[in-house]
Amino acid sequence: MSRLLRTDFKIGFLGAGQLARMSSLKAFELGMQVAVFSDREENEPVQFMTPYSTTASFDDVEAMAEFAAECDVITLENEFIDSDVLKRVQKLSDTPIFPSPESFELIENKLIEKQTFEKAGIPVTPYKLVQNREDLKAFGEKHGWPYLLKSSKGGYDGYGNETVSTIEEAETAFKNLGGEQGHDIVAEAFVDFTHELAVQVARNETGHVVYPCCETVQENHINVAVKSPAQVDRSVRERAQQLAVAATEAINGKGIFAFEFFLTKNGNVLLNESAPRPHNSGHYTIEGAITSQFENHVRAVCGLPLGSPDLRKPAVVMINLLGTHRREAVIEHAVDAIAEPDGHLHSYGKLQSKPGRKMGHYTLLGDKMNATFERARTLTKSIEI
Template sequence: MLGSPYNRTGNQPLTLGILGGGQLAKMLAQSAYQLGLQVAIIEHGASPAGAMTKLEFPGGWSSETDLDEFIKVSDIITLENEFINPEILERIAERRLCFPTSETIALIQDKLIQKQTFNSAGIPTTEFGAINSVEAAIEFGSVHGFPFVLKTRTLGYDGYGNATIRNANDIHAAWSKFTQTEEPRELMAEKFVNFTKELAVMVARNRRGETAVYPCVETIQENHICRVVIAPAQIDPALQHLAKEIALACVEAINGVGVFGVEMFLTADGKILVNEIAPRPHNSGHYTIEACHTSQYENAVRAVCNLPLGSPDMIAPAAVMVNLLGERSGDGIPDSVVDSLKFPTASLHLYGKSGSRKGRKMGHITALGKTADEALESAIGSARALIW
């Protein structure tokens, strides 16, 4: 049966509960309101998304009272990050529909289990292995070569929880960094990939198994943080198609419901290897707000509500997204907003964060163009006018 954005009793709008209150939750909320839904936000403290609704629970999910009230007012629940304790998700699932499900999140949170799941489904990934000791790390380097990447199996993002091991001498320092702490983490290793491009594909999937696969994009990283996204990726159409097929296979392998960002490497010999998957809207999909018939955020809302999915096709030949990162510590208000808006084909998104710090994601700019170069020039020009 098709879902409806309205309750059957009282003909009232459904309330979409969102675990998390950052920029992804804010853009999810905007799409939910567009579809006529109400929104509830739970986060530890005041948040950009929480400011958009009266149903804000700033005690976070660690507060028994706030979590209980949040569940009570929500009809369907989704999340903006994958780091929430599985026990919390299971508790929510006892009372409300929650997507992605706790079973899906369990396959993703531990990156070793994630890779094993994809391997079992025949999906190409980087070579990997569990690391339970310094000796195991040394053995991995001996078998697969140096450099390789040592990473925490959980809670890693934007380069946090990763260490590049260039030789055996690096292993002891990385081991100490990750394991000799108040909260030691289990580790895994991945063979270093000499890639030519980093790619990403967004996939939406609803409860009926209907899917919408977005164009393959190229992501340009700096210090493990995405700085620029080029849509579509400037690669052979056959490789674009292959990347989309692989991304869809990843989502189906974990029985995903919602929207998912699949990160991949393109190697020099034309292979595409999966790096990891995010069970939520993704930085590489921000461009879809202006560039596609249906944004990743709207399709995320549609998917968890079991509504028909919108078209993921682009409405312009090319689009470029540039992340706006904090350059200093201070308030969250940038200088020169007026100058940034002087680029007519660029769209500015400010996240409304209360404070800035170096490297913090404060907003993004998307520009459309007849070519990727044209869109890049506009997006970069608009971004350079802003000072944080």
């Protein structure tokens, strides 16, 4: 363990957005150096924090291997990379990557992910790979209209997803998502649910820890708020936690993993999606938990003992702060939110704002969930970015 806490230990992040930024802050607290690999031309949030920054394509194996060779361990901020690339990078650089390429391979796109968890006996939402008009029509006839079409790789925050209500809409969406260009498109049935839930799990050779089951509030396929713990029966929360652990074990995961679930009207808990990295649904843990998902991310991939996921207060609420203007990023009308006792404003340091873009978040801790949630919404309602 002492070797991992030396001050020249360098952790490398593939991706340089806000998730890597928040994990990096915890790595800095442990005295580590941070390096980032970005595939974007624009300056990203972590690049302002470290001199060790590389910009190249996620398909550029040589550039990524050269970057990895300068690091002691590599970890992921997103899942837009191919597992074959990760395997080659690890082999060329001889630097460990966590989650491992083998674990990542089992969930690297939405089709493989469903197949992996279904094989492990974990209940998932009904799905099917669709390749033509006949498949699109047959899925609607079997599971009902409307349903969702998803790009198997690269979708997030509503991007890469389309809701279709007719065969004509399905054909158009299939084309828009790249189905005619050979991209795998997955159809998913709409689930009659009452709540959307999420659980984070940190796991490494020292053991695993499971965060509370929280509830995510969605609008237009974007997570706009999180309540922890979820206001559902304790048995439901425990069931979601059990499934999250089983899913992490099914891929032999080392790192931090997030799992999203549907609670159906008949009381079943279905796994919807997973992420091999910190997740927006776990941002509340920075102030709301004894050990945040970001600190446990760093601890997990570095082989350190994992910290407690227990909540610091009975009610924790996180509100996503989305862009409201297309302009240079400026946060306005946030004074009351900042002044609120046990209220915590986070700006991700993105230079440009646009409507709907995640620019920051606000966390409020309290004793009663309903009152804390309403207060958080009131404090953030007037914020403009």
